Amino acid sequence: MLIDQEVVLNEILGSADLGMRKLVLKGPIAQEARPGQFVHLQVGPTLDPLLRRPISIAAIDPECQEITLLYRIKGKGTELLSKAGPGQKLNLLGPLGKGFTLPDKGELWLVAGGIGAFPLHALAAAAKKQGLTVRLFWGGENRSLLECSGLAMWEELGLPIYLSTLDGSCGKKGLVTELLQEFLQEYRQSSPSPAAAGEPVLQVAACGPPGMMQAVTVQCLQAGWPVEVSLEEHMACGLGACLGCVVTLQDQQGQVRRAKVCQDGPVFRGEEVVWNASC
Amino acid sequence: MLIDQEVVLNEILGSADLGMRKLVLKGPIAQEARPGQFVHLQVGPTLDPLLRRPISIAAIDPECQEITLLYRIKGKGTELLSKAGPGQKLNLLGPLGKGFTLPDKGELWLVAGGIGAFPLHALAAAAKKQGLTVRLFWGGENRSLLECSGLAMWEELGLPIYLSTLDGSCGKKGLVTELLQEFLQEYRQSSPSPAAAGEPVLQVAACGPPGMMQAVTVQCLQAGWPVEVSLEEHMACGLGACLGCVVTLQDQQGQVRRAKVCQDGPVFRGEEVVWNASC
Amino acid sequence: MPPVDFRTPLAGLNLRNPLITCSGTYGFGEEYQEYCPPEALGAITVKGITPEPRLGNPLPRITETPGGMLNAVGLENPGLEEFLCSYLPRLQKLPTAVIINISGFAVEDYVQMARALQSDCGLAAIEVNISCPNVKHGGMHFGTDPQSAREVIAAVKRETDLPVIAKLSPNVTDIVAMARAVESGGADAVSLINTLLGMSIDIDKRRPFLANIFGGLSGPAIRPVAVRMVWQVAQAVQIPIIGMGGIIEWQDAVEFMLAGASAVSIGTGNFVNPRAPLTILAGIEQYCRKNGLASSRDLVGLAQR
Amino acid sequence: MPPVDFRTPLAGLNLRNPLITCSGTYGFGEEYQEYCPPEALGAITVKGITPEPRLGNPLPRITETPGGMLNAVGLENPGLEEFLCSYLPRLQKLPTAVIINISGFAVEDYVQMARALQSDCGLAAIEVNISCPNVKHGGMHFGTDPQSAREVIAAVKRETDLPVIAKLSPNVTDIVAMARAVESGGADAVSLINTLLGMSIDIDKRRPFLANIFGGLSGPAIRPVAVRMVWQVAQAVQIPIIGMGGIIEWQDAVEFMLAGASAVSIGTGNFVNPRAPLTILAGIEQYCRKNGLASSRDLVGLAQR
Ligand SMILES: Cc1cc2nc3c(=O)[nH]c(=O)nc-3n(C[C@H](O)[C@H](O)[C@H](O)COP(=O)(O)OP(=O)(O)OC[C@H]3O[C@@H](n4cnc5c(N)ncnc54)[C@H](O)[C@@H]3O)c2cc1C
Ligand SMILES: Cc1cc2nc3c(=O)[nH]c(=O)nc-3n(C[C@H](O)[C@H](O)[C@H](O)COP(=O)(O)OP(=O)(O)OC[C@H]3O[C@@H](n4cnc5c(N)ncnc54)[C@H](O)[C@@H]3O)c2cc1C
Ligand SMILES: Cc1cc2nc3c(=O)[nH]c(=O)nc-3n(C[C@H](O)[C@H](O)[C@H](O)COP(=O)(O)O)c2cc1C
Ligand SMILES: Cc1cc2nc3c(=O)[nH]c(=O)nc-3n(C[C@H](O)[C@H](O)[C@H](O)COP(=O)(O)O)c2cc1C
């Protein structure tokens, strides 16, 4: 839908210097939104910036008619967005895109790189509600980045969280993919092989830098578990009309085609994505 | 100077529907400003609108370091300006231009058309301080326009105010120039002729629509009193560099030349202005 | 007060109203269904079609600029055959005029497509894009040389019985010469303007922002150039003008019509406000009312008089 | 850490730094004294001078557009003689390179002015404006026809021993051809770009906003076109480029230098922020530091490699 929704709060997340913000908006979009979808936001009243800004939906509360967006101030658009105070109306287009697929049973592992955790938060909440076993593997530069990216919100969900940081300031020192690898091996021993188990008992959803998502995809495919990734591209229309946000996909036959991140995504099956496509 | 000054208040003047605003700014410009000068305001943080907006200084309070601007919401620039709340900083360039000349004795008559009263208010206050006899002749469409354009502020100055409105809703029904004409004739009888009095005992300052200022100029010149007018033109630089705001002047010999409203004005001697210049 | 008459005769078509959507900004008519359905518009123009399917340019393809945006989509499209099989059937059902936009890299490309596009296939008109600046090779020169522009249009006219609209590039010294050329080539109307060729550089990566280096500049930033070209061309040719370039608000559309455009087309504006064309139509109605004009046709070229 | 080396050799001049002000936007060097004094700049360019004094166009002369502005000042200036008598003496005293910008409506105009402008008169260079689009008659065509552009530049070169900078119009199909033409005509440098020809209409008055109808579009709106032209020309000519067109922030200036501009010139940016050139210089210094570049010269054309 295209609608003005009221800002409930737009506050600093963690310490100010990292420029992370939590934005809660009230309105009917909360009824429709599904995990992995995003909204296309008009950040200001003038022609500068001209285009809308896509932001993932990090939490959905249909009862209170509230959606929560977590964002990092990157440039002038998000800078302007951070100035929007409670009571002010923002024009939203959404919810847009196809979200994550929510398995009806089994385990769901979430793998996040940095602020890639934002869209996964809504998925985690939904999966818990569904009674799935959910784990979060989350890697970042250091403790403060994770803390400022909503770690507290995750802890509220009360699910197992495994952290890694490059500087070891919290969790395991190193990459989140290393963390994931250990657990995948462990899991392989402890539980039925993908082959044995008819339908997959474990699914993975990842969001983060492209390189990280590619690595996670490879890991999961090797282990035999299905993986979904949430992609980012520069967007104009958000509706599949401008072809600005395409990603290159290939089918089993290696036949390549374009898909639109805004409309066909932002969530795709890891194996169909052609990472760093040359064309 | 070029400086960020804090908004003390930015409130509706009179009834909201006329879109008149009173903006008080705190800062050192109050020390330098003289009646008739203006400031060139950055109305927003982005590139839209791109250019600054010129607004006259309507009141100067060096003690409190405050200047007061009165403005009418005309388009997107002033619309955006009206959103600036107390505490917010606005970037100002000014005070700019040459103000009105303040006679050291005698009478000063102010003739205003509509919101042309804005710049005259600062002049009236200074002239009263100087001990001059000051009168205001103010014409507008109707009562509500005058009330919403700061009539109350004028009354605080406690000087004789003569109003005219097109619909007769307050003061004399008709044009302010008709009002002025009566007083000029009266004054002629009651007081020494301009010729007799060595230096002029009466000076006139006018601001309003060009046609009105032209008429006032003619009236005063016929009566033999010096008159100053405050002009408006679209401005880019405000400093005399872009030549966007020129006015055509002519000397006694009828020799025409251009002058810059921003730098050489906005106040000019009525007789030197070439009204509706063809070139 | 009677409703404002929006009917817009244009190049033999009878449009419901003067609002059109720009090629490449409104997809194939389905994408905006929820916000601004094709039925509400005078016409829609589909994404540029080429003889063969194209994957288009690598990413990034778009970036924002002050008051505008750059795009280098590179004519990604399903190709003519696929368009006719998979897209046209649904488009035919629309109660709105559908304009196909065709692009090519040789006169033969245009001719081949024109041959397959006739009035019986359910399309309203062919917009010939001789100006899409995004494709590195060719394309550009048709749009910048009057003689070849004339030839392409004439060749297309020979092959089809559909009205032919020539879409001109603003990246020329003399837009009037281009307009006269396509008029003499038989064009039934001109679309003004396509994007200005531009680029921007990512100062962190220290390389061009777009993978294609160059892109087409669109949006409000280019409106003064577009209005100027509509004004100049309106004085020079007899055929109607479809005005486009940075129309966001209804005031912008009125500006184009006062300059001489018989219809206006919304492009980047759709991205800013998916309902833009409807908002603009309502605004034009208000404006006509306020100014006592019975028809939006009365606006056309009014500022020229 | 040593300070960043800003020295900028250009067309035989040795500029203190790569910051210049655009003709017509910085007056005659006095207007901005309080905010951005000439002494702080690499060079200043004065308002366009013609052989005879000109009153310029009627009002309104300027209007705002999205991310830009239109101007139709019409070359108001005191004329060459008055400039030499009343303005030059003070300009000569400035410790900064002063570039005179000359405009004409016939080759003779340029020749006549060039003859009076020699290195002994205290000016640093002549910028030949063959492109000011504001003057209804003539002017335009020098800037849009390579052959006549070449002739004007060659004629000026013959008459003066001052470095000659050719200022090109962006209103052309092929900016590279224009740049090559003036290079072959002997130009020591090129300035890119002048304003794009545009217009806007006052929908309340239903007539063109500017008294001159057409005006020159400047400001951030045109930056993508300017950067593109600098990029193209940098690949085609040997002479240095002065980049201009919508530079407001230091990032914009860096963008031009990365594209291939040896120096940058600030125009409309002065109106937005009277201290813009100083702010930009500081920003460039930061950027060089951050990227470990010893000199601002190292930025030139970096994105081309
Ligand atoms: C589907 C999707 C979901 C997203 N979810 C989130 C989120 O939940 N939280 C969050 O902080 N960010 C999210 N982003 C990234 C966010 O859209 C950008 O950070 C934001 O648009 C930057 O705008 P800006 O004006 O501040 O930065 P600028 O760099 O000034 O933006 C300039 C232009 O580039 C575009 N742009 C810049 N970075 C990105 C990017 N990474 N992805 C897409 N476009 C970009 C902007 O939209 C704008 O058009 C998401 C992006 C996508 C595509
Ligand atoms: C010396 C001077 C003093 C002024 N003092 C006052 C004052 O005290 N109170 C007040 O309400 N207004 C004053 N004005 C007029 C005020 O500057 C304009 O109303 C304002 O710029 C309109 O901006 P906008 O974006 O709201 O309107 P828009 O019409 O959207 O503005 C578009 C462009 O036109 C320019 N413009 C529009 N109208 C005018 C105008 N009348 N004069 C100059 N430029 C204009 C704007 O600056 C802008 O560049 C003064 C103008 C001048 C030149
Ligand atoms: C993303 C995008 C894709 C475009 N694709 C095409 C195209 O395929 N064919 C064409 O003739 N014009 C194309 N254009 C140009 C537009 O149709 C239009 O002429 C131009 O954008 C100016 O209008 P605007 O400023 O309102 O967008 C495209 C423009 C954009 C922004
Ligand atoms: C008000 C104004 C006056 C100008 N006068 C001249 C001029 O006299 N001669 C000239 O060569 N260019 C003139 N220009 C063009 C500028 O020098 C510059 O090339 C152009 O504005 C692009 O730069 P900008 O976008 O930074 O302003 C003028 C521009 C403006 C805005």
Ligand code: FES
């Ligand atoms: S943003 Fe336009 S197609 Fe995805």
Ligand code: FES
């Ligand atoms: S506004 Fe630039 S000269 Fe007056």
